[in-house]
Amino acid sequence: MYTRDVYTLCIVALMSISHTLLGLLESGPRHGYDLKRAFDEKFGHDRPLHYGQVYSTMSRLLKNGLVEVEAIEAGDGPERKRYAITDAGVTDVERWLATPQKPEEYLQSALYTKVVLALLTHRNAGDILDVQRSEHLRSMRILTDRKRNGDLADQLICDHALFHLEADLRWLELTAARLDRLREAVTR
Amino acid sequence: MTTPPTGSLLTAQDLRKTYGHTHALDGAGFAIHPGEVVAIMGPSGSGKSTLLHCLAGILPPDSGSIMYNGREMTSMSDGERSALRRSEFGFVFQFGQLVPELTCVENVALPLRLNGTSRKEAERAALGWMERLEVDDLKGKRPGEVSGGQGQRVAVARALVTGPRVLFADEPTGALDSFNGERVMDLFTDAARSTNAAVVLVTHEARVASYSDREIVVRDGRSRDMERAI
Numbered sequence: 001m002y003t004r005d006v007y008t009l010c011i012v013a014l015m016s017i018s019h020t021l022l023g024l025l026e027s028g029p030r031h032g033y034d035l036k037r038a039f040d041e042k043f044g045h046d047r048p049l050h051y052g053q054v055y056s057t058m059s060r061l062l063k064n065g066l067v068e069v070e071a072i073e074a075g076d077g078p079e080r081k082r083y084a085i086t087d088a089g090v091t092d093v094e095r096w097l098a099t100p101q102k103p104e105e106y107l108q109s110a111l112y113t114k115v116v117l118a119l120l121t122h123r124n125a126g127d128i129l130d131v132q133r134s135e136h137l138r139s140m141r142i143l144t145d146r147k148r149n150g151d152l153a154d155q156l157i158c159d160h161a162l163f164h165l166e167a168d169l170r171w172l173e174l175t176a177a178r179l180d181r182l183r184e185a186v187t188r
Numbered sequence: 189m190t191t192p193p194t195g196s197l198l199t200a201q202d203l204r205k206t207y208g209h210t211h212a213l214d215g216a217g218f219a220i221h222p223g224e225v226v227a228i229m230g231p232s233g234s235g236k237s238t239l240l241h242c243l244a245g246i247l248p249p250d251s252g253s254i255m256y257n258g259r260e261m262t263s264m265s266d267g268e269r270s271a272l273r274r275s276e277f278g279f280v281f282q283f284g285q286l287v288p289e290l291t292c293v294e295n296v297a298l299p300l301r302l303n304g305t306s307r308k309e310a311e312r313a314a315l316g317w318m319e320r321l322e323v324d325d326l327k328g329k330r331p332g333e334v335s336g337g338q339g340q341r342v343a344v345a346r347a348l349v350t351g352p353r354v355l356f357a358d359e360p361t362g363a364l365d366s367f368n369g370e371r372v373m374d375l376f377t378d379a380a381r382s383t384n385a386a387v388v389l390v391t392h393e394a395r396v397a398s399y400s401d402r403e404i405v406v407r408d409g410r411s412r413d414m415e416r417a418i
Binding site: 126130131133134136137140141143144148162165166169173176177 | 229231374392394395397398399400401403405407412414
């Protein structure tokens with residue numbers, strides 16, 4: 001189910017945080033705090049990055065030579081490092097952007113398994129599909145509402161989720177229409 | 189047979205309608221409150237449009253009860269049902285609702301003109317609704333000169349102009365692409381909610397149904413209220 005939080009989490013999890021931070025550095029050197037703020041503003045929405053994630057990612061990128069410390073500023077608190085992207089980092093971002101994402105094929109569907117098991121055990125598989133449709137629609141209502149009240153970034157993020165949920169629903173309808181045939185096939 | 193929830197504006201119980209040997213409705217029920225948007229969903233041929241036509245008093249069921257605002261619709265005369273449709277209900281369909289010879293503002297004003305409102309007063313009210321639906325700049329154009337999405341918004345303005353308490357929409361975005369369809373749904377549901385009208389929305393599209401508050405699923409002529417099913 002895609003609720004507001006879960007979906008944003010999915011998007012963040014699906015994208016590579018290290019490549020995103022690296023890409024943000026391409027427009028100019030930044031402190032870790034500025035990087036976190038830029039990330040949260042553009043991509044984090046309701047799920048901001050933890051500082052720890054930023055600093056652990058930066059130390060990994062440093063070790064791999066994709067960023068360098070351009071300056072260290074002493075202050076009242078701990079010293080602040082300003083990170084800059086290296087040429088190798090730019091090449092890495094370039095390669096990442098140019099590589100297509102692997103399409104998710106959803107071949108292991110829990111819902112398919114439930115439907116088949118319901119048919120095998122002589123339960124009402126149509127009910128399972130109806131209840132699932134309702135759950136999907138509940139999520140779609142939340143996303144539609146957010147989209148209507150949100151900015152363009154919200155609209156695009158919600159549309160992405162809505163199209164995926166809609167694809168699930170098309171599968172639900174098609175399966176509902178084929179339940180009799182599926183019952184014959186699985187109970188043969 | 190379940191008892192409809194209290195406070196409902198329009199309810200139906202145990203509706204049956206047969207065409208030849210086909211049971212279009214086979215014990216369907218329905219309930220809607222003022223200000224609620226309810227989607228009727230289901231596969232093609234499931235009986236969802238028949239249910240809408242019965243609820244709207246366009247088609248008499250073979251048996252069953254339809255109560256509107258405390259009155260039994262199935263025992264009304266044709267004339268009483270027509271009067272109810274004109275004064276209390278509004279309609280938005282997928283195609284061909286606008287009169288091609290009239291301008292858009294004349295189309296929107298038409299239901300008021302038929303109820304005896306003066307031309308000036310009817311067109312003033314029509315223009316108000318056209319502004320709400322963001323089509324007031326089309327007032328002098330004829331339906332053939334506007335896009336599908338614009339025409340549908342004009343049709344929505346016309347459905348709202350009499351201040352109906354129930355709006356019936358049968359696949360209102362079925363002929364539109366998703367961008368224009370969503371624009372129509374945005375404006376339509378906003379306008380309906382602002383007047384506390386109930387909306388009965390037949391659709392097979394989940395994205396359109398996501399503008400509703402809840403959905404009823406019709407399958408083989410039987411309805412299932414998903415809110416009460418979970």
